Amino acid sequence: MSEKSRLFYQTRLRRPVLDRAEGIYLWDKSGKRYIDGSSGAMVCNIGHSNPNVLAAMSRQMEKSTFGYRLHFETEASEQLAARTADLSPPGFDRVFFVSGGSEATESAIKLARQYALARGAASRWKVISRIPSYHGATLGALALTGYGPLTDPFAPMMREMPKIPAPRAYLDGLDPALTATGHHYADMLEAEILKQGPETVLGFIVEPVGGASTGALVPPAGYMERVREICDRYGVLMINDEVMCGGGRTGRFFAGDLWGVEPDIIAISKGFGAGYAPLGAVTAHGRIVDTVLDAGGFAHGFTYAGNPLACAAGVAVIDEIHRLDLMTNAEKMGALLKARLFGLAERYPFIGDVRGAGLLLAFELVADRATMTPLPTALNAYLRLVDIAYENGLILYSRRTRGGISGDHFLVCPPMIVTESDIDEIVGLLITSLDRFA
Ligand code: PLP
Numbered sequence: 001m002s003e004k005s006r007l008f009y010q011t012r013l014r015r016p017v018l019d020r021a022e023g024i025y026l027w028d029k030s031g032k033r034y035i036d037g038s039s040g041a042m043v044c045n046i047g048h049s050n051p052n053v054l055a056a057m058s059r060q061m062e063k064s065t066f067g068y069r070l071h072f073e074t075e076a077s078e079q080l081a082a083r084t085a086d087l088s089p090p091g092f093d094r095v096f097f098v099s100g101g102s103e104a105t106e107s108a109i110k111l112a113r114q115y116a117l118a119r120g121a122a123s124r125w126k127v128i129s130r131i132p133s134y135h136g137a138t139l140g141a142l143a144l145t146g147y148g149p150l151t152d153p154f155a156p157m158m159r160e161m162p163k164i165p166a167p168r169a170y171l172d173g174l175d176p177a178l179t180a181t182g183h184h185y186a187d188m189l190e191a192e193i194l195k196q197g198p199e200t201v202l203g204f205i206v207e208p209v210g211g212a213s214t215g216a217l218v219p220p221a222g223y224m225e226r227v228r229e230i231c232d233r234y235g236v237l238m239i240n241d242e243v244m245c246g247g248g249r250t251g252r253f254f255a256g257d258l259w260g261v262e263p264d265i266i267a268i269s270k271g272f273g274a275g276y277a278p279l280g281a282v283t284a285h286g287r288i289v290d291t292v293l294d295a296g297g298f299a300h301g302f303t304y305a306g307n308p309l310a311c312a313a314g315v316a317v318i319d320e321i322h323r324l325d326l327m328t329n330a331e332k333m334g335a336l337l338k339a340r341l342f343g344l345a346e347r348y349p350f351i352g353d354v355r356g357a358g359l360l361l362a363f364e365l366v367a368d369r370a371t372m373t374p375l376p377t378a379l380n381a382y383l384r385l386v387d388i389a390y391e392n393g394l395i396l397y398s399r400r401t402r403g404g405i406s407g408d409h410f411l412v413c414p415p416m417i418v419t420e421s422d423i424d425e426i427v428g429l430l431i432t433s434l435d436r437f438a
Contacts, residue, residue: 021048024415024422026395034390037426038397038413042211042244042360044275046320047415053276053316060312069306076311083318084283087253089262094289096282096298097306101243102136104267104280105205109140110300112203112237112265115288118295124202127239128192130166134213135205135241144205147213162196164188166210167219170353171372182223190230203237203265208255209357211244212399215364215409216356224259231264237288238263243280247271248321249416250358251331258357264288274317277310326416327358333418334358340427341412348434350375359416364409375408382408385437394429 005014016028024047026034039045046053060076067074081095088095096111098104109127116124129135131146143158145151146166151158167185169176178184193201208224210217231238240263245255248271252258256266265284273279292298304310321327338356341363345351352366365381367373375381382400385408389396397411414426 023047023049024418032393034393034395035422035426035429036415037389037395037429038411039249039271039415040275041270041397042249042411042413043270043273045247045249045271045416046274046317046324046326047417048275050276050316050320052320052323053274053313056316057276057309057313060309063308065307065309067308068303069301074306074308074311076308076315077306080281080311080314080318083315084268084281087318088266088283089254089257089285091285091287092266092283093286094284096284096289097311098269098280098282098302099278099304099307099310100280101267101269102138102141103302104243104269104282105135105141105144105239105241106138107282107300108239108241108265108267108284109144109203109205111282111284111288111292111298112239114292114295114298114300115237116202118291121199121235123199124235126162126196126201127203127205128162128164128189128196128201128236129205130207131163132166132213133163133205133207133241134211135207136243145213162192162201164192166214166217167223168214168217169220170355173372179220182220183226185220186223186226186230189227190233193230193234193236198234198236201234201236203239204231205239205241207241207243207245208258209245209250209360211360212397212411215362215399216360216411216413218355218357224256224261228261228263237265239265239267241267243267243269245357245360247274248327249330249334249360249413251327251334252358253321253327255357255360272314272317273310274313276313276317277307278304279307279310279314321416324417329418330358330416333416333420333423334361336420337361337412337414337418337423337426340423344427344430344434347431348438350438359418360411360413362409362411381437382410385410385433388436389429389433392429392433394426394433 019029084095129144133146135141135144146163169179240256246268269280341354352369353364367375382398386398400408
């Protein structure tokens with residue numbers, strides 16, 4: 001790419017031009033092949049160019065590509081709402097469509113707020129979240145995000161929201177007896193609710209399995225259950241941000257199902273449209289939606305919400321997940337890949353931790369495993385290893401949580417269609433890349 005491009009994203013970094021994609025592979029214009037080891041940004045869960053999804057989209061395109069939601073219902077949006085409700089916890093029988101993850105979390109908190117208003121609890125507006133966390137780029141969702149480099153520049157433009165630490169026992173160096181269960185960390189939620197005044201707290205938003213911010217953090221046993229109890233005790237809504245972990249890659253359509261704990265509201269996006277269309281949704285228990293609708297309606301919405309083409313893609317994605325039994329495959333292949341990542345940790349002393357659920361997996365690089373001391377910031381390890389892997393034809397997703405609270409972590413999250421031999425190839429490329437990095 002020598003010519004000056006007219007488009008821009010976060011940085012001046014330029015990547016090759018994508019030509020085509022199929023299954024777990026992508027090819028750039030020069031013909032170089034890459035394995036999509038992170039499903040983009042944990043999006044393309046069922047792989048690229050699935051013929052049944054493309055055919056369903058093509059059929060929908062021939063009928064209509066837009067129907068404004070205040071003018072028409074569409075078969076595609078009705079079908080997707082029904083499919084989503086079938087996969088959701090009991091009583092979650094209403095679905096509100098959006099076009100992405102930030103819109104989903106933003107809509108979730110606005111639904112929560114309107115529910116409180118409808119019940120005469122106008123004093124409740126604070127949504128407690130965790131550090132680190134990521135809930136989206138729009139100002140409402142960003143106010144919930146626990147990641148200073150992204151939030152600090154906009155602090156004067158946002159209402160500050162309370163935050164508690166995410167349960168990262170592997171970093172905190174606490175007495176293992178204290179962190180064997182998640183109670184120690186969940187009880188921080190109770191302390192924060194009491195500090196803020198329960199009558200001011202609207203909700204608690206949590207990524208059941210962490211995404212990019214924590215690098216696939218799985219909460220310790222008992223954490224989600226205790227969070228539920230605490231939310232119930234103080235009338236606080238539990239909002240699960242399943243934007244990244246939802247959609248099947250943990251082995252369950254909603255990662256929260258791993259603990260059988262039912263939240264009040266769920267936000268979903270990435271794997272929902274699976275890269276075929278910009279799509280997301282908020283689903284909530286019927287008592288919440290009905291209360292809001294009975295009180296005059298949900299004062300919120302986006303022009304592209306419920307877009308028939310996006311919804312047709314979403315229906316076909318769910319059908320393919322079922323037809324190919326991809327959640328079972330995610331569980332099986334995830335266990336295999338995780339074991340192989342633990343194998344890499346034996347080989348490379350600078351891998352400090354391996355974690356995750358199903359095919360939402362990560363490893364973290366550190367300077368000293370015993371103390372979990374991060375690698376020096378100046379090393380920019382999170383970019384270096386990604387670049388080396390990229391050159392080797394493997395795409396990884398990395399993030400460095402700055403501020404001395406974490407090291408450099410790398411998400412290894414291939415599409416749920418991966419086979420054992422694909423995993424051999426991914427691990428082989430990881431070894432070649434880590435050897436060069438070392
Ligand atoms: N919530 C979580 C947990 C995410 O991982 C993301 C994106 O990475 C978002 C919200 C925001 O989604 P989007 O980038 O589609 O707006």
